[in-house]
Amino acid sequence: MYKYLIPFIFCIIFSLALKAQPSLTFATGIAADINSANTNETFSHIPFTLIWKPSSRPKSSFFFKIDYAIPVSGNNVGDAYTLNPSLPAMVTLPETVRPYLFTVSLGLHIHLYTSENKSIFFLDILPVGICSQNFKVTYKNYDKVNYEVLNPDVDLKNSGYVAAIGVEYLMHMSNNNSLAIMLHAQSPLAAGIGDYDMTYRYVAPLQLTVGYNFFYNKKRK
Amino acid sequence: MKKRLILYKLVICVTVISLSGCKPPRNFFEDTDDPGLSRLTSREYNIVTAYINDSAYINPYNYNATNNSGGNSPVIIKVIHTNSTMDTLTIAWQIVPNDTANNISWYSNITLSMPVPKSFSASDFLMWNGKRFPQDPTTVTIQLGQYGSATPTGDGSIYFIKLSPDTTYQTYIFSGLFAGNIDGIQITKGRFDFKLSQSDITF
Numbered sequence: 001m002y003k004y005l006i007p008f009i010f011c012i013i014f015s016l017a018l019k020a021q022p023s024l025t026f027a028t029g030i031a032a033d034i035n036s037a038n039t040n041e042t043f044s045h046i047p048f049t050l051i052w053k054p055s056s057r058p059k060s061s062f063f064f065k066i067d068y069a070i071p072v073s074g075n076n077v078g079d080a081y082t083l084n085p086s087l088p089a090m091v092t093l094p095e096t097v098r099p100y101l102f103t104v105s106l107g108l109h110i111h112l113y114t115s116e117n118k119s120i121f122f123l124d125i126l127p128v129g130i131c132s133q134n135f136k137v138t139y140k141n142y143d144k145v146n147y148e149v150l151n152p153d154v155d156l157k158n159s160g161y162v163a164a165i166g167v168e169y170l171m172h173m174s175n176n177n178s179l180a181i182m183l184h185a186q187s188p189l190a191a192g193i194g195d196y197d198m199t200y201r202y203v204a205p206l207q208l209t210v211g212y213n214f215f216y217n218k219k220r221k
Numbered sequence: 222m223k224k225r226l227i228l229y230k231l232v233i234c235v236t237v238i239s240l241s242g243c244k245p246p247r248n249f250f251e252d253t254d255d256p257g258l259s260r261l262t263s264r265e266y267n268i269v270t271a272y273i274n275d276s277a278y279i280n281p282y283n284y285n286a287t288n289n290s291g292g293n294s295p296v297i298i299k300v301i302h303t304n305s306t307m308d309t310l311t312i313a314w315q316i317v318p319n320d321t322a323n324n325i326s327w328y329s330n331i332t333l334s335m336p337v338p339k340s341f342s343a344s345d346f347l348m349w350n351g352k353r354f355p356q357d358p359t360t361v362t363i364q365l366g367q368y369g370s371a372t373p374t375g376d377g378s379i380y381f382i383k384l385s386p387d388t389t390y391q392t393y394i395f396s397g398l399f400a401g402n403i404d405g406i407q408i409t410k411g412r413f414d415f416k417l418s419q420s421d422i423t424f
Contacts, residue, residue: 081261081380081382081398082380082398083353083378083379083380083398083399083400085353085378089351089353089380144254148252148261148398148410148412149261150261150262150263150382150396151260151261151262151263151264152252152260152261154253154260195246195248195250196250196260197264
């Protein structure tokens with residue numbers, strides 16, 4: 001299904017770019033997981049966002065968004081057991097779970113308000129996105145020779161459909177570019193965790209990012 | 222009429238295909254630190270694995286396609302009454318090599334034996350939750366069933382990590398570790414995870 005989605009997305013984008021003044025936004029910030037199913041780990045990330053708008057129409061326009069989020073937290077514990085009578089029967093090990101997120105989305109800006117100084121509020125709707133979530137699990141101080149972790153979490157990589165919604169504020173600057181402040185909430189993957197249960201679930205990031213929006217290939221009036 | 226016939230055939234085909242995919246699960250999730258062995262779990266997966274001289278063994282999967290029954294072979298727990306002052310509790314599993322390229326096996330089963338009082342009951346067994354053996358005065362003997370040969374016996378150890386009722390309180394989680402040494406045959410990294418019913422521990 002993905003092989004039909006990507007060419008379709010590019011057809012839409014290039015058809016809009018024919019008579020457009022495109023812009024780019026680079027942004028970064030912080031993100032927190034709002035998936036209530038994640039009761040054992042609290043995930044937070046540093047996201048890096050790239051937004052490409054093929055058209056500069058102020059009222060509304062499609063945009064193409066790429067996010068890469070680096071995890072900075074996600075901790076739990078695991079119990080490990082041993083038969084060795086000279087060692088403690090059970091130890092509790094610190095566990096770190098680090099989910100790396102990569103998302104490609106197609107969205108629509110809906111114009112909400114333009115201020116006197118040309119700053120603009122948008123409602124962003126991103127109904128189509130593909131997200132890859134790559135979980136890396138490690139247990140600290142794990143004596144693998146003598147101990148076995150009970151019900152261990154393991155690495156998991158999966159991709160699936162996501163949707164997102166948010167708001168964007170473009171603060172107009174003197175050079176006609178903008179400071180962008182964005183808040184986006186993304187759904188977790190529409191996919192199962194698999195037959196083997198983990199203590200963690202897919203991440204649903206709530207991102208607050210700040211960046212710079214600028215036009216390129218400006219047309220002469 | 223013809224369209225209805227095609228629809229009926231389609232429904233039957235879909236039903237047969239969907240039912241044939243509902244086999245009892247194998248529940249083998251490989252431990253990446255110990256290739257060929259399952260992860261140590263307490264999720265009632267009905268699985269046991271161990272290395273015997275560094276070769277991975279697992280309980281066999283017995284499936285009857287005719288009535289869609291079967292699954293991983295069970296654990297057999299029983300008390301053998303003896304003429305001595307103590308009876309013997311045995312915990313036994315069938316085993317096969319966990320290697321599809323090599324089905325030849327010298328070994329057919331593993332049995333762990335422990336002396337217990339004549340009055341030993343299911344509630345005494347459940348009191349072993351969280352306990353490691355051997356623990357004075359309880360010893361552990363391990364046996365390997367071999368095809369066409371005598372059954373060698375040696376010293377073993379077992380850890381009942383979880384031996385407690387599950388969330389239904391009708392069945393029990395039976396999960397733990399075991400190991401042994403029989404005249405140089407090393408049984409290492411043994412782990413088991415089973416669902417026990419009341420009848421499985423009626424002594």
